[in-house]
Amino acid sequence: MIxxxxxxxxxxxxxxxxxxxLSRYRLLSEACKGKRVLDVAxxxxxxxSLLKKWxxxxxxxxxxxxxxxxxxxxxxxxxxxxxxxxxxxxLDRLLSxxxxxxxxxxxxxxxxxxxxxxxxxxxxxxLALGGMIVISCPNDSGVAGGERNEFHLKTYTFAEFRxxxxxxxxxxxxxxxxxxxxxxxICDASDRWAQRAGTHLSTLVEGSDAVASQFLPAQLGHExxxxxxSFYVGVWGAPLPRVLIAAPISHRxxxxxxxxxxxxxxxxxxxxxxxxQHGAKHSxxxxxxxxxxxxxxxxxxxxxxxxQRLRSEIHLYKAQITFERNARLLLASKLHERSTDSRSRxxxxxxxxxxxxxxxxxxxxxLTERNALNDRLHAMTSSRGYRMVERYYFLYEHGATRWFxxxxxxxxxxxxxALKPRRRx
Numbered sequence: 531m532i533x534x535x536x537x538x539x540x541x542x543x544x545x546x547x548x549x550x551x552l553s554r555y556r557l558l559s560e561a562c563k564g565k566r567v568l569d570v571a572x573x574x575x576x577x578x579s580l581l582k583k584w585x586x587x588x589x590x591x592x593x594x595x596x597x598x599x600x601x602x603x604x605x606x607x608x609x610x611x612x613x614x615x616x617x618x619x620x621l622d623r624l625l626s627x628x629x630x631x632x633x634x635x636x637x638x639x640x641x642x643x644x645x646x647x648x649x650x651x652x653x654x655x656x657l658a659l660g661g662m663i664v665i666s667c668p669n670d671s672g673v674a675g676g677e678r679n680e681f682h683l684k685t686y687t688f689a690e691f692r693x694x695x696x697x698x699x700x701x702x703x704x705x706x707x708x709x710x711x712x713x714x715x716i717c718d719a720s721d722r723w724a725q726r727a728g729t730h731l732s733t734l735v736e737g738s739d740a741v742a743s744q745f746l747p748a749q750l751g752h753e754x755x756x757x758x759x760s761f762y763v764g765v766w767g768a769p770l771p772r773v774l775i776a777a778p779i780s781h782r783x784x785x786x787x788x789x790x791x792x793x794x795x796x797x798x799x800x801x802x803x804x805x806x807q808h809g810a811k812h813s814x815x816x817x818x819x820x821x822x823x824x825x826x827x828x829x830x831x832x833x834x835x836x837x838q839r840l841r842s843e844i845h846l847y848k849a850q851i852t853f854e855r856n857a858r859l860l861l862a863s864k865l866h867e868r869s870t871d872s873r874s875r876x877x878x879x880x881x882x883x884x885x886x887x888x889x890x891x892x893x894x895x896x897l898t899e900r901n902a903l904n905d906r907l908h909a910m911t912s913s914r915g916y917r918m919v920e921r922y923y924f925l926y927e928h929g930a931t932r933w934f935x936x937x938x939x940x941x942x943x944x945x946x947x948a949l950k951p952r953r954r955x
Contacts, residue, residue: 537574537605545777546710550760553708553775554637554666555580557763561662561770562586565632568625568656570618571639575602575611581635582611590631592616592624619648621656630658637666638761640694641682650698662767663699666708667691669759688756692764699766706763706770709754715740715776743774790859794852801848805841 535551555577558567563585569578572591575598582589591613593599602613616624618639634653643649657663670678670685679685686694688705696702721738748754756762 537601549775553773556773557770559584568631568634570636574598575606579606619652621652631656632658632661635664640667646694664765666761666763668761688762691762695764702764702766704765704769707759708761709759798852
C-alpha cells in the first residue's frame, strides 16, 4: 500500500497512482489563483509546487516528517513556496507569524490522526474570513476489500467522515467522489508525453490540458456511490468543478483483458452447450425408460427437480472457475509487465554503473597525470639554474642587466684582443 510519493528513492512512475494523487490537487487549479494557500500534510511538496504554478499568490506546505520536508526543499522550493516541519494539530503555534489563509487543503490526512477534532479545529482557526477548506479521506472499507492498511489509525465510511468533519467545520457546500475511470482520448501526434513512458515521478507534472472532456454514464455493474468510491472529498466554501485526469495506454494493453474476458466467455458458452447436450441425452434416455416401465408421476417430478438443482450447481461452479481463471490470467499479465519493467530497470542500472566505473577510471588517470606534472614543475622551479634564470629576467625587466653584464663583456673583449693575431708590418 503506497502512502506517499517518494522522489528520492527511485520510485517508479505508475500512471494510475499518479492520476489518483494529481486529481485531488487538480480540483483547485482555478480556486487557488491569487490565494494564500496552506497545504496540510504536504508530503514531499509536489502538490504545493503545482498550486503555486497554477496561480496561487503564496503556498505554505506543512508536514510532520522532516525527511519529507527535506526532499520538498530539494526538489520543489521556489519563490512564494515555504515548507515547514510540524504537527498539523498545532498549526497556531507552528504558523504564529503567518496571516490567515484563503484556502486550506488537507488530502488523505484525517485517517493518520488520533485526535481528529484537534486537527479540524487547528485548520478552521487558520482560515481567513470567506476562505475555503478542502479535505479528502480514503474509502478503505470499500477499496481494500477488508485488508487493513497498516499506516491508517482509523478507517472511515462516508457517513463517519461526514460526521467527523461537519461536527467541527459545519455543513459542507459540496461532497465529491474520487474514482478510477475508463475511456478514450485523442492527442496530437507530436505530444511527447504520449509517445514515451514516464520513468520518474517528476513525469506526473508533465502532460497537457484537454480542451474538451466528458463523463459518460457508468456501465451496468460499474456504478459508483459512496460505498464504491476510492475516496471522498468535502468542500467548505464555493463548490468545485469536476476533474478528469487520464494517461495514455496502448491498444494492445487495453484489449488484453477484454480478450481474456471473451475467451472466458466462449469457454463458458462451450461448457453450457455440453451441459445442455448432456441434459438432452438424459431426457431421451428417461423417455426411453418410460416406454418400458410405468413409474409414479411423483418420482419423475422429484428426479426433475434434482437434475435442475445439479444443473444450477454445475453452472455456478463453472462460472466461479471461469472467474478465477480470468483473475489468474490478469494477475499473470500484471506480474509479467512488472517483471519486464524490473529487467529493463536492472539493465539501465548496470549500464549506468558501467559508465560510472569508466568515468571513475578516466578521472583516476587524469589525476595521476596531473600529480606527475605538478611533481615535474616543482622539481624544475626548485633547481638552482631556474632560480638564476628567474633572477636574470627580474633584473632584465628592471633595466639592471646593462651594469650587471658589463664586467663579463669587458673580460670577453680583453680575451679576444689577446688572442687576435697581430698584423705584420
